[in-house]
Amino acid sequence: MQVVRLRVNGDERACGVPAHYTLLETLRYGLGLTGSKQGCDKGDCGACTVILDGRAVLSCLTLAREAEGRELRTVEGLAIGTEPHPVQDQFDLAGAAQCGFCTPGILCSSVALLERNPSPSREEVRAALAGNLCRCTGYEKIYDAVEAAARKMGQ
Amino acid sequence: MIRPAAGGAAQAPEALSVVGRRMRKVDGLAKATGRARYTDDIALPGMLHGKILRSPHPHARILAIDTSRAAALEGVHAVVTGRDMPTTYGIIPWTPDEHPLCVDRVRYVGDGVAAVAAVDEDTANAALELVEVAYEELPAYLDPHDAIAAADGPFIHEPRKPGRNGNVTKVVKLAFGDVEAGIAAAREEGGVVVEGDYFFEGTTHTPIEPHCAIGLADASGKLTVWSATQVPHYLHRELARVLELDPAMVRVVQPPVGGAFGGKSEPFDLEFCVAKLSMITGRPVKILYTREEVFYSHRGRHPFHMRYRTGARADGVLAAVDAEIVMDGGAYASFGLVTTYYSGQLLTAPYQMPAYRFHSTRAYTNKPACGPKRGHGSVQPRFAFEVQLDRIAEALEIDPIELRRRNALGEGTRTVNDLRVTSNGFLECLAMVEDASAWRRKFRRLPYGRGVGVAGSTYISGTNYPVYPNDMPQSAVQLQVDRSGRVAVFSGASEIGQGVDSMVAYVVAEELGVPLDHVRVFAGDTDFTPVDLGAYSSRVTFMLGNACIDAARRVKRQVQKVVAEAWDAKPQEVLLAGGLAVRAGDTGTQMPIREAFNLAEAAFGALGATGSYDTPKDVHGSYRGATIGASPAYSFTAHVAEVEVDPETGFVDVVQIWIAHDCGRALNPVLVEGQMEGSAYMGFAEAIMEEQIFKTADQGRAGLHNAPSLLDYRIPTSLDTPALRSLIVESIDPEGPYGAKEAGEGPLHPSIPAIANAIYDAVGVRMNALPFSPPRVWRALQAEAARTPAARSAATPAAVS
Numbered sequence: 001m002q003v004v005r006l007r008v009n010g011d012e013r014a015c016g017v018p019a020h021y022t023l024l025e026t027l028r029y030g031l032g033l034t035g036s037k038q039g040c041d042k043g044d045c046g047a048c049t050v051i052l053d054g055r056a057v058l059s060c061l062t063l064a065r066e067a068e069g070r071e072l073r074t075v076e077g078l079a080i081g082t083e084p085h086p087v088q089d090q091f092d093l094a095g096a097a098q099c100g101f102c103t104p105g106i107l108c109s110s111v112a113l114l115e116r117n118p119s120p121s122r123e124e125v126r127a128a129l130a131g132n133l134c135r136c137t138g139y140e141k142i143y144d145a146v147e148a149a150a151r152k153m154g155q
Numbered sequence: 156m157i158r159p160a161a162g163g164a165a166q167a168p169e170a171l172s173v174v175g176r177r178m179r180k181v182d183g184l185a186k187a188t189g190r191a192r193y194t195d196d197i198a199l200p201g202m203l204h205g206k207i208l209r210s211p212h213p214h215a216r217i218l219a220i221d222t223s224r225a226a227a228l229e230g231v232h233a234v235v236t237g238r239d240m241p242t243t244y245g246i247i248p249w250t251p252d253e254h255p256l257c258v259d260r261v262r263y264v265g266d267g268v269a270a271v272a273a274v275d276e277d278t279a280n281a282a283l284e285l286v287e288v289a290y291e292e293l294p295a296y297l298d299p300h301d302a303i304a305a306a307d308g309p310f311i312h313e314p315r316k317p318g319r320n321g322n323v324t325k326v327v328k329l330a331f332g333d334v335e336a337g338i339a340a341a342r343e344e345g346g347v348v349v350e351g352d353y354f355f356e357g358t359t360h361t362p363i364e365p366h367c368a369i370g371l372a373d374a375s376g377k378l379t380v381w382s383a384t385q386v387p388h389y390l391h392r393e394l395a396r397v398l399e400l401d402p403a404m405v406r407v408v409q410p411p412v413g414g415a416f417g418g419k420s421e422p423f424d425l426e427f428c429v430a431k432l433s434m435i436t437g438r439p440v441k442i443l444y445t446r447e448e449v450f451y452s453h454r455g456r457h458p459f460h461m462r463y464r465t466g467a468r469a470d471g472v473l474a475a476v477d478a479e480i481v482m483d484g485g486a487y488a489s490f491g492l493v494t495t496y497y498s499g500q501l502l503t504a505p506y507q508m509p510a511y512r513f514h515s516t517r518a519y520t521n522k523p524a525c526g527p528k529r530g531h532g533s534v535q536p537r538f539a540f541e542v543q544l545d546r547i548a549e550a551l552e553i554d555p556i557e558l559r560r561r562n563a564l565g566e567g568t569r570t571v572n573d574l575r576v577t578s579n580g581f582l583e584c585l586a587m588v589e590d591a592s593a594w595r596r597k598f599r600r601l602p603y604g605r606g607v608g609v610a611g612s613t614y615i616s617g618t619n620y621p622v623y624p625n626d627m628p629q630s631a632v633q634l635q636v637d638r639s640g641r642v643a644v645f646s647g648a649s650e651i652g653q654g655v656d657s658m659v660a661y662v663v664a665e666e667l668g669v670p671l672d673h674v675r676v677f678a679g680d681t682d683f684t685p686v687d688l689g690a691y692s693s694r695v696t697f698m699l700g701n702a703c704i705d706a707a708r709r710v711k712r713q714v715q716k717v718v719a720e721a722w723d724a725k726p727q728e729v730l731l732a733g734g735l736a737v738r739a740g741d742t743g744t745q746m747p748i749r750e751a752f753n754l755a756e757a758a759f760g761a762l763g764a765t766g767s768y769d770t771p772k773d774v775h776g777s778y779r780g781a782t783i784g785a786s787p788a789y790s791f792t793a794h795v796a797e798v799e800v801d802p803e804t805g806f807v808d809v810v811q812i813w814i815a816h817d818c819g820r821a822l823n824p825v826l827v828e829g830q831m832e833g834s835a836y837m838g839f840a841e842a843i844m845e846e847q848i849f850k851t852a853d854q855g856r857a858g859l860h861n862a863p864s865l866l867d868y869r870i871p872t873s874l875d876t877p878a879l880r881s882l883i884v885e886s887i888d889p890e891g892p893y894g895a896k897e898a899g900e901g902p903l904h905p906s907i908p909a910i911a912n913a914i915y916d917a918v919g920v921r922m923n924a925l926p927f928s929p930p931r932v933w934r935a936l937q938a939e940a941a942r943t944p945a946a947r948s949a950a951t952p953a954a955v956s
Binding site for chain 2: 028076078100101104132
C-alpha cells in the first residue's frame with residue numbers, strides 16, 4: 001500500500017492503493033471516480049483516457065504516482081456545475097454516444113484537442129481520436145459532435 | 156395486448172408531434188458526463204472478487220481437481236468447481252450442453268474449470284495458481300469438416316441419440332420448388348448458372364465493455380445478480396434452474412450495457428459463478444472478464460464454408476438457388492440450432508426465388524463456441540449470394556442494380572419459403588444509393604484500381620417465437636401516472652446503447668401528450684419490470700414499441716373519456732399533445748395535461764396500465780422449421796461501396812459506403828442513422844480487417860487464440876473507417892409502432908458483398924474468402940495476372956505507372 005495524492009477535477013485527494021495500481025485503478029477503485037472506463041487494460045482501446053496537464057493520456061498505462069503534482073481532469077470534471085461542457089452537450093444532441101462506454105475517453109481526447117486547436121478540420125479530429133476505439137457509431141456522429149462543439153465554443 | 160389484427164399503429168406523419176423528430180436520448184447526458192453506472196462501476200459493501208480458472212487444453216478429460224491449497228490461501232473465501240453446479244444449460248432448451256464450470260471434460264482452450272472468491276483480484280489470481288487440475292488430453296478438432304468426417308468418434312459431445320454423429324449440432328435440409336428444373340431451364344433458355352465456393356471467416360463482437368457480473372445472496376434467501384447482459388429474462392430463468400432456486404427468489408438487474416452486438420445474449424460462466432460464490436460466502440462477489448476472456452467467451456460469428464449454385468434466365472430473373480453450407484460451431488451449441496436454420500431461411504428476400512434449396516450442417520469443434528453476432532446467421536450467406544448476383548449481372552450484361560430491381564420481391568407477399576412480407580421499401584433503397592453514389596457515372600467507368608459495388612439485403616424485426624415455447628407476450632411495459640403529470644414506464648427491455656429507453660419515452664410522450672422530460676423510464680430489473688425477452692434479433696422497437704402504445708392508449712382512453720364529459724364532447728375529439736388536452740377543431744377549449752390526468756384519477760382511481768405485444772401466428776408456413784426466420788416485419792437495405800485498391804500491396808481502401816435502409820418509420824432519425832452507420836462500420840470491419848482465428852498444433856498450440864487483444868485483433872479506428880452516408884427509407888409498416896421496423900442489424904449485411912463487388916469493379920478479381928486483407932487481395936491479383944496476362948496487366952508491380 002502507498003498513499004497517492006492527486007489533484008483531480010480541482011480537488012486535492014489522497015488515497016491508499018497497492019503500489020502497482022494504475023491511475024485508472026486508483027480513480028475507479030480508490031476514489032470512486034468510475035466515469036473513466038476499463039475496456040482492455042492494455043492501452044489498446046482508449047476508454048480510460050483522461051487529461052493530464054492538458055494532454056490526453058491513457059490512465060491504464062499511467063501509474064498513479066506519475067500523476068502526482070499534476071493537473072488531472074476526468075469526464076466527471078468537464079462540466080461546469082449543472083452546465084455540460086459544449087462537447088458533452090453536442091455528443092448528446094448528435095447521438096454520438098450509443099452504449100456510452102468509450103464516450104468518457106473520447107470526450108477527454110476531444111476536449112484536449114479543442115483546447116490546443118479550437119477549430120480542427122475533420123482530418124484533425126479523426127487523427128486526434130485514432131487512439132479511442134468506438135464499436136457502436138462508425139465515428140460519423142462523433143466527428144459531427146466535436147465539430148459542432150468547436151463552432152459553439154468559438155462563438 | 157396489441158395483436159397484429161388490432162395493431163398497426165401506423166398513422167399519418169402530420170398527426171405525430173414527437174415521433175419522427177431529431178431528439179436527444181433520455182440517457183445521453185448521463186453517458187456524456189460519466190454518471191451512467193455500468194456493472195463494473197458498482198461496488199457493494201464487503202464485496203469479494205472472483206476469478207475463473209480456464210483450461211489450457213482444447214480437448215481433455217478432467218481426471219481430478221484439487222482446490223485445497225487455493226482454499227487455504229489467506230484472503231480466499233470460497234472455491235467452486237463444476238461439481239458444485241452439475242445441471243446443464245443452454246440458451247436453446249433443446250440443446251443444453253454446457254455447465255457453468257466443466258464437470259469432467261474441457262472442450263476448448265479457455266473452458267472454465269474452477270472459480271474462486273477472494274478479498275481482492277490479486278489474491279483471487281494467486282489462488283487460481285494453486286488449483287491443481289489433472290487432465291488427460293483428447294484429440295482436438297479444429298476444422299468442422301474433420302469433425303463431421305469422424306462419424307464414429309471420438310465425439311466432442313455424446314450424441315443425443317445413439318448412432319448419431321456427436322460432432323454435429325444440427326443439420327437442416329429444406330427445399331422449396333423444383334431447383335433442378337429451375338437450373339435446367341436457366342441453362343436451356345439462354346440464361347446463366349453461376350457456381351461458387353465462399354468462405355466467411357469467424358469474427359467476434361468486441362464490445363468495449365468486457366462482461367461483468369455481481370452476485371448477492373442475502374439472508375432472506377434471495378439472490379440478486381447484476382450483469383452486463385442483453386437477455387435478463389433468459390438469465391433469470393437459467394440462474395434459477397441451474398442453481399435450483401425458486402425463480403421468484405431470483406432478481407436480475409441489468410445496468411447500462413457498454414455494447415453487446417449479440418455477445419451478451421446468453422448466460423455466461425461468470426454469472427453462475429458470482430451467484431454460487433455469493434451463496435457460499437454470503438457476501439457480494441464480482442467477476443470482471445479480462446479482455447482476453449472476452450475473446451475466449453466469444454459466441455461470435457460462425458465461420459461458414461459455402462457453395463452456391465444460382466440460375467437466372469436471360470433477362471436476369473432468378474430461376475433457382477441451391478446452397479450447401481458447413482458451419483464451424485465451436486465447442487457448444489449456443490444458439491446454433493437457430494443459426495443453422497437462419498443460414499438458409501433468411502436468404503429468401505428481397506428477391507423472388509421460384510425455387511430454393513439449402514443444406515446446412517453445424518459442426519462442433521474444439522474452439523470457443525460461436526453464436527449470434529449482429530445479423531445472426533444471415534450475414535455470411537448474404538455475402539456469397541450477393542457476389543453470385545454480381546456475377547450473373549456481368550454474365551448477362553445487365554447493370555447489377557437493374558438486375559436486383561428485376562428480381563425485387565415487392566410488398567404484401569410471401570417468400571418462396573412462405574414468410575409473410577408486409578411493407579417493403581427495397582426498390583426505393585436501390586434508387587437512393589444509385590443516385591447518391593452517382594452509380595451510373597462510376598460503375599465500370601472508374602480508372603483501374605477504383606471501383607463501386609452494390610448489394611441488397613433483408614432482416615427480421617424480431618423472431619416470431621421466443622427461445623422457449625410459451626403463449627405469453629413477447630414484450631410488455633407497465634405505465635404509471637403521477638399527479639404531477641410525470642409518467643413512469645417500467646420496461647423489461649435491455650438498453651445496450653441502441654436507445655430503447657429513449658424509444659419508450661418517445662412513444663409514451665407521443666401518445667399521452669406530455670413533455671419528453673416528464674417521462675421516466677425504469678428498465679432492466681426483473682423485480683419491478685414486466686418481461687421483455689431481450690435485446691436480440693432486432694425485436695425491441697417493433698415489439699416493445701407496440702407494447703408502449705398499448706399501455707399508453709389504455710390510459711389515454713380514460714383521460715379522453717373524463718375530459719370529454721367535462722367539455723360535453725366526444726372522447727375522440729379530445730387530443731393530447733404538447734402538454735395539453737385540446738378539443739379538436741376548437742383550440743380555445745383546452746386544459747393542462749396534468750389537470751386532465753387529475754380528473755381521470757378522480758374518476759377511475761390510480762392512473763396506470765400495462766401494455767403488451769405478441770406476434771401474429773399466421774405469418775409462416777407449416778413445414779418443420781417454418782417458424783424459424785418468421786418475423787412480423789422485415790427491413791430492407793441496399794448499399795453502394797466505393798473502394799480504391801492498391802495493386803502493389805493488395806490494400807483495399809474503402810472510401811465511402813452509401814447506406815439506404817427501409818426502417819419502416821424513423822421514430823428518431825438520429826438513432827436510426829446511428830444504427831445504420833454502426834452496422835455498416837461493423838460490416839466493413841469484417842470485410843477488410845477482422846478474423847477470429849486459432850492456432851493449429853503446427854503453429855505452437857492447438858486451439859490457442861491467435862490474437863486475444865484489441866491490439867492484435869484489429870478493429871477499425873477512426874482513421875480506418877470509411878465515410879458513411881445514411882439514407883433513410885420509410886415504408887410505414889402496417890403493424891409496426893407508427894410503422895417502424897428494425898434498423899440495428901439489417902444495414903450490416905450488404906457492406907461486405909458491396910465491398911467485394913467494388914473490388915471486382917476496381918481490379919477485376921473476385922474475392923470469395925474473408926477478410927479482404929492485403930495478402931489475400933494481393934495473391935488474388937497475382938493469380939489473375941498469371942491467368943490472363945493480357946488482361947489488365949497492371950496487377951504486376953512493374954506495370955504500375
